[in-house]
Amino acid sequence: MKTFKMGGVHPEENKISNDAAIEIMPVGKQMVVLMNQHLGAPATPVVQKGDKVKVGQLIGEAQAFMCANVHSPVSGTVLKIDTCKDAFGISKPAVYINVEGDEWMESIDRTPDIKRECTLEPKEIVAKLKEMGIVGLGGATFPAHIKYSIPEGKKAEYLIINAAECEPYLTSDYRVMMEHAEEICIGISILRRALGVPNAYVGIESNKPQAIKHMQETARQFEGIVIEPLKVKYPQGAEKQLINAITGRKVPSGKLPIDVGCVVSNIGTTFAVYEAIQKNKPLIENILTVTGKELPSQHNYKVRIGTTYNEIISHSIGQLPETTGKVISGGTMMGKAVVNLDAPTVKGNASVLVIGEKEARRAPETNCIRCGKCMHACPMGLEPYLFSALVRTGKTEEAKEHNILDCIECGCCFFSCPANKPLLDEIRLGKNRVRAMMAAKK
Amino acid sequence: MTNDILIAVIVLGVLGILFAVVLYIVAQKFKVLEDPLIDEVAEVLPGANCGGCGKAGCRAFAEACVKQGNMDGLRCAPGGNAVMAKVAELLGCSVEQGEPQVAVVRCNPSCKGANRRSNYDGLQSCAFQNTLYTGESGCPFGCLGCGDCVEACQFDAIHIDPSTGIPVVDANKCTACGACAKACPRRVIEIRNKGRKERRVFVSCVNKEKGAVARKSCDNACIGCGKCEKVCPVSAISINDNLSYIDFTKCIACRKCVVECPTHAIHDVGFPAPAKKAEAPAEAPQEPIKVNITVGEKVEIPANN
Amino acid sequence: MNLLNVSGSPHVHSDESTKQIMWRVNLALVPALLVAICFFGVNALLVSLVSVVSCVLFQWLIEKFILKQPTTIWDGSAIVTGLLLAFNVPATASMLWIVAIGALVAIGIGKMSFGGLGKNPFNPALVGRVFLLISFPVQMTTWPTVGKWFPTQLMTDANSGATPLGIIKEGVMNGQSISSLNLPSLSEIFLGHIGGSMGEISALAILIGAIYLLCKKIISWHIPVTFIGSAFIFSGILWLINPETYLDPLTTILTGGIMLGACFMATDMVTSPMAKSGQLIFGLGCGLLTIIIRNWGSYPEGVSFAILIMNSVTPLLNRWCKPKRFAC
Incomplete structure (x- = not known):
């Protein structure tokens, strides 16, 4: 079975919401749509107060290069254009919409029929991805049209679909594979067409045997889709590690996957690509897992973007249990702790994960015993203990020389540290300092 | 015997001279001319x-x-x-006489204690916490209280007050070097003139949110209402981005703004204790005590004296 | 509801902790302790007790009154030091007070003076042991006779015992050939029915503990294998050259402290290199130095010195032996 070679850990998988079929979350009374739901500059609102909007109508236009369109997830009247605090309490530009009915744009094909043929040229596909505001749904929310515009002089040889879902708890990708395998395969074929690569490789961790089987059966009907079962090891789904596992190639420090002829896309994105290209449906919905050991029930939802965390919680489980210690958007290894539950969800949110009080607390930090576990766990072959010391003593230059910027922030070092040192916190701080230093030098 | 001594002396002497010559040449060759x-x-x-x-x-x-x-x-x-x-x-040149200065923490000490909305459980570093979220108080501009400024201070002049979680500057030790202001990721600390008789007035808030939002973050936030600007006799106060700022070069420390501020965001330091007829002393706001609670939480009602 | 916790990712942690590691090492030392009690009787138990209790006590006193910081005695590291120190001294009644001095040196100088667990450059137990060896040479080389499986008299304190290595050193010095010396059989050596420091006698018991640690991934194979392997090969070469003055390699690695040192003391996380390549060099150096000291030094045994010397090289090895970076 394929895997990356170096480091890695195996956290408890906790895929307890595996068997919960995707439900549709009803739309609330008011929706707040943030204008920067993606990596890069915020979109510019193109509606005004009092405007009537339909589901799927463009409300935020990408004007900068690194930006993505934002569409209305509901139909109704624009209440105001203001700021809204996101899940971390930071104010972001947002469009408030009063929900009235559920009227969709006429261009969107809402029939359940599956449309297989795609005759668009690669350039047209990329243009449509841009129009539909598609971003990578693996976590980084990188605008898709930039990813699929291959720079001059470079050539894509591999299309790799990340369905590893190596994060504990998350099951949204699994559910999408089980319920929409055919659409995914069409989406993959479209991306293959856009890149002009012969084969697409879908990497799935072997703790999802049903998904592997189902995908293999479906992929047989399509040309050039290879399903690759992967060893269960975190971070199997990290871009560089996945490329290494499937192709054996290694993305050098500071380079992008395209530099070794690879393009990596998340499996959720391929579903969004199918809907955008074949059904003209912009990215207005997330597949989202609501899970946690403390919760009375486990769910997977299709949620309109802009639904608040509180709405999701009250619809799915009523209210948070008394013992809640942490609410995380994403998995336990790389997810972000949410503090403002009134915040709207954004593109790329994969879960509302509730962790109990006991598990949420970090154990007190003790002295480093130089066991080297962090170093052996690091999938990039770095020395986290050294970064910790360098950051604490303010030796930014030296941290840079030891390639602190290569860190992919997977968290294996902190996970495996017996002294509970906040290694990744320190590394992130160090990376910020190194970047600031480099910016100052320029 | 004498031969041995002689040989030893000669060998050592020659070696000594040799090294001296080498050292001299090297010293000449790598000499750095410095004023x-x-x-x-x-x-x-x-x-x-x-x-x-x-x-x-x-x-x-x-x-x-x-x-x-x-x-x-x-x-x-x-x-x-x-x-x-x-x-x-x-x-051999002239130098302008500068006003003595001091570091000022522009965040209200009542803020964090009363409005704690989350529990930060990571690396004790403001710079890092700032990249994660707003901080425990919920104010995206306020002090994070991890003590990056304390660590930066070479003069032991700034310390976190354990009751409020916000740093306090010891004006006697502070040299206004600005290290703390530079270390603060939120620019909460400002270097200001000490003022005549060490009396100074400043806006103890750096929140640039709109009034209502700012007020939600903190009871003592500057809401940018502009009352202080109107009342100031020397137009030392300006409002930018919903935030009032007192220009310390113009301020005459009349304290009219202190009385006027509806959220008690303007602080005065170094003045004698308020006289009997002082209208509204900034230190003791006579307003109902507010406690943020959630359902199911045990609450101790503070004794109202 | 409680306030929500916020921290950077990751939000989970493996269940490993320093405390758990230390207690597992303690557990791994138990078989060797039992063998020592079997062969040396109550003295072995008493010496271990005194050593452990004084190590813990000194650590507590230093932390409480000198460093004025919260105590860390419950992490079990002082107990590891105490046990290893006891394992490195003869199990005689006269050691009872001497080992307490050793504990003070081990904890006070070897560990706490550098800032406590994780900051010491040298293995604290070995610092204590070497201090005692130099300060109390007579007591430290007066070995109790090995009893039968269970000693009939509880307090065995006869001075007639000798370690195999001591017999050889004396014999070779006097010009005798090794084959003419009266050495214990290999099976006796393997089970531990020989004279020596209390923890080092039974290779079997030590191996049981080492296998446990390997299974729990507390130690890796790199240091023990290269240590024992290089000692085996180097002494084998010497033995092939002249079997009359050099001991055969199998007896070499089973006698003295090589087993104990390779499995428990050279593998100490704090004082050994972190990268695998560094660990290989470290083990190699330990093995070579041990054989050099044994054959050409004035002491019959050289494991402690070999490990301490390699401990001092560890920071350099950490600097030099970097893990292989991704895509480099």
């Missing part, structure tokens, strides 16, 4: 290497002074006027 004035200037500087002047250390500051030949734009805050005069004398 002796730099040493003299470095001598009169405090030597704390605080970096407040923007240079790497005291010696770098001295080098910059000598290279430039005058004192324009260069100032050693910890040394103050006395040291600057000495440096100017060495350089």
Whole structure:
């Protein structure tokens, strides 16, 4: 079975919401749509107060290069254009919409029929991805049209679909594979067409045997889709590690996957690509897992973007249990702790994960015993203990020389540290300092 | 026997001469010509290497002074006027007398204690916490309380008050070097003039959110209402981005704004205790005590005396 | 509801902790302790007790009154030091007070003076042991006779015992050939029915503990294998050259402290290199130095010195032996 070679850990998988079929979350009374739901500059609102909007109508236009369109997830009247605090309490530009009915744009094909043929040229596909505001749904929310515009002089040889879902708890990708395998395969074929690569490789961790089987059966009907079962090891789904596992190639420090002829896309994105290209449906919905050991029930939802965390919680489980210690958007290894539950969800949110009080607390930090576990766990072959010391003593230059910027922030070092040192916190701080230093030098 | 002694003496002597020659040649070849004035200037500087002047250390500051030949734009805050005069004398130039300054923490001490909305459980570093979220208080502009400023201070002049979680500056020890202001990721700390008789008035808030939002973050936030601006007799106050700022070069410390501020965001320091007829002392707001609670939480009602 | 916790990712942690590691090492030392009690009787138990209790006590006193910081005695590291120190001294009644001095040196100088667990450059137990060896040479080389499986008299304190290595050193010095010396059989050596420091006698018991640690991934194979392997090969070469003055390699690695040192003391996380390549060099150096000291030094045994010397090289090895970076 394929895997990356170096480091890695195996956290408890906790895929307890595996068997919960995707439900549709009803739309609330008011929706707040943030204008920067993606990596890069915020979109510019193109509606005004009092405007009537339909589901799927463009409300935020990408004007900068690194930006993505934002569409209305509901139909109704624009209440105001203001700021809204996101899940971390930071104010972001947002469009408030009063929900009235559920009227969709006429261009969107809402029939359940599956449309297989795609005759668009690669350039047209990329243009449509841009129009539909598609971003990578693996976590980084990188605008898709930039990813699929291959720079001059470079050539894509591999299309790799990340369905590893190596994060504990998350099951949204699994559910999408089980319920929409055919659409995914069409989406993959479209991306293959856009890149002009012969084969697409879908990497799935072997703790999802049903998904592997189902995908293999479906992929047989399509040309050039290879399903690759992967060893269960975190971070199997990290871009560089996945490329290494499937192709054996290694993305050098500071380079992008395209530099070794690879393009990596998340499996959720391929579903969004199918809907955008074949059904003209912009990215207005997330597949989202609501899970946690403390919760009375486990769910997977299709949620309109802009639904608040509180709405999701009250619809799915009523209210948070008394013992809640942490609410995380994403998995336990790389997810972000949410503090403002009134915040709207954004593109790329994969879960509302509730962790109990006991598990949420970090154990007190003790002295480093130089066991080297962090170093052996690091999938990039770095020395986290050294970064910790360098950051604490303010030796930014030296941290840079030891390639602190290569860190992919997977968290294996902190996970495996017996002294509970906040290694990744320190590394992130160090990376910020190194970047600031480099910016100052320029 | 005498031969042995002789040989030893000769060998050692020759070796000594040889090394001396080598050392001399090397010393000549790698000689660095340096203005002796730099040493003299470095001598009169405090030597704390605080970096407040923007240079790497005291010696770098001295080098910059000598290279430039005058004192324009260069100032050693910890040394103050006395040291600057000495440096100017060495350089043979004049120097402007600067007002004595002090670091001021522009975040309201009541804020964090009352409005704690989350529990930060990571690395004790403001710079890192700032990249994660708003901080425990929920105010995206306020003090995070991890003590990056305390760590930056070379003079032991700033400490976190354990009851409020917000740093307090010891004005006697503070040299206004600015290290804390630079270390603060939210720019909460400002270097301001000490003021006449050490009396100073400042807006103790840096929240730039709109009034209602700011008020939600903190009871004592500046809401940018502009009342202070109107009442100021010397137009030292300006409002930008929903935030009031008092220009310390213009302020006459009349304290009219302190009384006017509806959220008690303007603080006065160094004034004698309020006289009997003082209308509204800033220290003791006579308003109902507010406690943020959630359902199911045990609450102790503070005794109202 | 409680306030929500916020921290950077990751939000989970493996269940490993320093405390758990230390207690597992303690557990791994138990078989060797039992063998020592079997062969040396109550003295072995008493010496271990005194050593452990004084190590813990000194650590507590230093932390409480000198460093004025919260105590860390419950992490079990002082107990590891105490046990290893006891394992490195003869199990005689006269050691009872001497080992307490060793504990003070081990904890006070070897560990706490550098800032406590994780900051010491040298293995604290070995610092204590070497201090005692130099300060109390007579007591430290007066070995109790090995009893039968269970000693009939509880307090065995006869001075007639000798270690195999001591017999050889004396014999070779006097010009005798090794084959003419009266050495214990290999099976006796393997089970531990020989004279020596209390913890080092039974290779079997030590191996049981080492296998446990390997299974729990507390130690890796690199240091023990290279240590024992290089000692085996180097002494084998010497033995092939002249079997009359050099001991055969199998007996070499089973006698003295090589087993104990390779499995428990050279593998100490704090004082051994972190990268695998560094660990290989470290083990190699330990093995070579041990054989050099044994054959050409004035002491019959050289494991402690070999490990301490390699401990001092560890920071350099950490600097030099970097893990292989991704895509480099």
